[in-house]
Amino acid sequence: MNQLARREPTGLIPVASYARTSEDVRQRDGHGVRNQLLINERTAREHGCTVVALYSDNGRSASKARVTRPGFDRLVTDLARGHTCDGQPVNGVVCTADDRLYRRPEDLARFLAALTTLPGRLYVDPQGVRDLYSQEGLLLAVRALDAAAAETRVRSRRLSDWHWARAVDGVPHSGPRPFGWQEDRITLHPDEARLVQQAITARIGGKAARGCRAGLV
Structure with missing residues (x-):
């Protein structure tokens, strides 16, 4: 490195901790990023650092260009x-x-x-301290980028194949249960389907259709 990283009066190097998850659809409580931040605290201590700032993006993809990551943006700033x-x-x-x-x-x-705006800064992960000013450090970063891109392509292909197979088998798309269908998304819901049919008949006849769900109350 160009120079030793500046340290706190405690002798520890002040670092920022970043965490991100792509999805948080089950519990929706941010437990994924919290766990990562805890791991970061432990990693920092193991390598002579102390966390002085937290940044996180919960349920935000890093592979899609249109997805904003406020935590990452603040970290970069x-x-x-x-x-x-x-x-x-x-x-x-x-x-x-x-x-x-x-x-x-x-x-x-x-x-x-x-990161390299100032000299002597560190990048730390569970594998150890990385020098992103060196050619070797840059090569490792680029290799990690290639691996992430390859993983994204594989996941995208698998997802596409999965949807195609469901369509071939006549299985409805996954997701929340559509109104009018039971949980298997194949069998009609007796009450909801009746309301849908009434609404369609009303529209065809030029009448205003009432809210379907209101009829279940």
């Missing part, structure tokens, strides 16, 4: 200026894995540019 909004110096980043931070070349470029 603070790294670029060298401190948090309250003036706390940030001399590195700790994360559970590269693909939590970036899955697209644009995000890797943003992260690297912000």
Whole structure:
């Protein structure tokens, strides 16, 4: 590195902790990012660092260009200026894995540019301390990006094949139960289907259709 990372009076290096999950559809309580942040705390201590700022994006993909990540954006901003909004110096980043931070070349470029704005900063993960100023460190980052991109392509292909197979088998799309159908999405719901039919008949006859769900009350 260009110089030793600046340390707190305690002798520990102040770092930012970042966590991200792509989905939180079951419990919807952010437990995934909380667990990652706890791992980051442990990783930081093991490598002579202390977490001084937390950044997270819950239920946000890093592989889709249209998805915003406010936590990642704040992290990049603070790294670029060298401190948090309250003036706390940030001399590195700790994360559970590269693909939590970036899955697209644009995000890797943003992260690297912000991190290396000042010399001597660290990037720490459970595998150890990484030097992103060195050629070897950059190569590792690019390899991680390639691996993340390959994984995204495989997942996309598997998902496409899964939907195709369901269509071939005549199985409805997964997701919330459509109104008018039972949980198997094949058998009609007797009450709801009747209301749907009434609404369709009313529309065909030029009448205003009442809210279907209202008729169940």
